[in-house]
Amino acid sequence: xxxxxxxxxxxxxxxxxxxxxxxxxxxxxxxxxxxxxxxxxxxxxxxxxxxxxxxxxxxxxxxxxxxxxxxxxxxxxxxxxxxxxxxxxxxxxxxxxxxxxxxxxxxxxxxxxxxxxxxxxxxxxxx
Amino acid sequence: xxxxxxxxxxxxxxxxxxxxxxxxxxxxxxxxxxxxxxxxxxxxxxxxxxxxxxxxxxxxxxxxxxxxxxxxxxxxxxxxxxxxxxxxxxxxxxxxxxxxxxxxxxxx
Numbered sequence: 001x002x003x004x005x006x007x008x009x010x011x012x013x014x015x016x017x018x019x020x021x022x023x024x025x026x027x028x029x030x031x032x033x034x035x036x037x038x039x040x041x042x043x044x045x046x047x048x049x050x051x052x053x054x055x056x057x058x059x060x061x062x063x064x065x066x067x068x069x070x071x072x073x074x075x076x077x078x079x080x081x082x083x084x085x086x087x088x089x090x091x092x093x094x095x096x097x098x099x100x101x102x103x104x105x106x107x108x109x110x111x112x113x114x115x116x117x118x119x120x121x122x123x124x125x126x127x
Numbered sequence: 128x129x130x131x132x133x134x135x136x137x138x139x140x141x142x143x144x145x146x147x148x149x150x151x152x153x154x155x156x157x158x159x160x161x162x163x164x165x166x167x168x169x170x171x172x173x174x175x176x177x178x179x180x181x182x183x184x185x186x187x188x189x190x191x192x193x194x195x196x197x198x199x200x201x202x203x204x205x206x207x208x209x210x211x212x213x214x215x216x217x218x219x220x221x222x223x224x225x226x227x228x229x230x231x232x233x234x235x
Contacts, residue, residue, distance in 0.1 A: 037224070046226060046229045047215055047217075047229075052224075109183050110177050110181075111178070111181070113164075114164070119170075120171055
């Protein structure tokens with residue numbers, strides 16, 4: 001059973017870079033052609049997709065965040081990471097990582113969609 | 128970029144009743160790329176329905192999805208106590224994911 005766990009600082013100062021890592025356990029990050037994504041949720045608000053990466057290094061990100069987002073993968077550590085630069089209070093949220101299944105290769109859970117999620121990590125941007 | 132609009136914002140029902148949640152896309156979308164999630168308080172979202180109408184593994188059959196074009200529906204037959212939660216629709220297109228703003232199903 002694949003599990004995801006987010007880690008990183010819970011407090012980031014304005015204008016600095018938010019850095020989070022998602023560790024994949026219970027299976028290899030390269031086991032199948034999944035994408036590995038980041039999603040955030042401000043308190044009391046909805047879900048916002050940030051971006052994703054696959055193990056060949058293909059990345060995509062939300063147009064509204066693209067200029068500030070860097071997503072990378074370290075297959076040797078079974079991890080992928082998010083960097084969000086120039087943060088402001090508006091970036092305060094719970095950040096989730098998730099596995100994204102794409103049509104053409106089904107997981108044991110689904111043939112499409114975000115089928116495995118981390119528990120989320122709360123990040124506050126404040127001085 | 129496609130915008131997903133969910134309605135109603137809040138649905139107040141009693142256990143045992145049927146819930147009907149709507150997700151409307153700003154332009155026609157392929158049903159293959161429409162997904163529904165459930166989010167209980169303090170938890171991560173959970174994949175319910177993919178491809179507009181396919182239940183994910185382990186999802187009870189009281190959950191069903193339907194629709195095509197721009198209008199999609201998530202139906203929950205005979206609400207159980209654990210079904211009172213937030214529900215989001217989601218679309219994938221142009222290598223981007225978009226979420227609706229969510230519908231809260233609360234106990235009446």
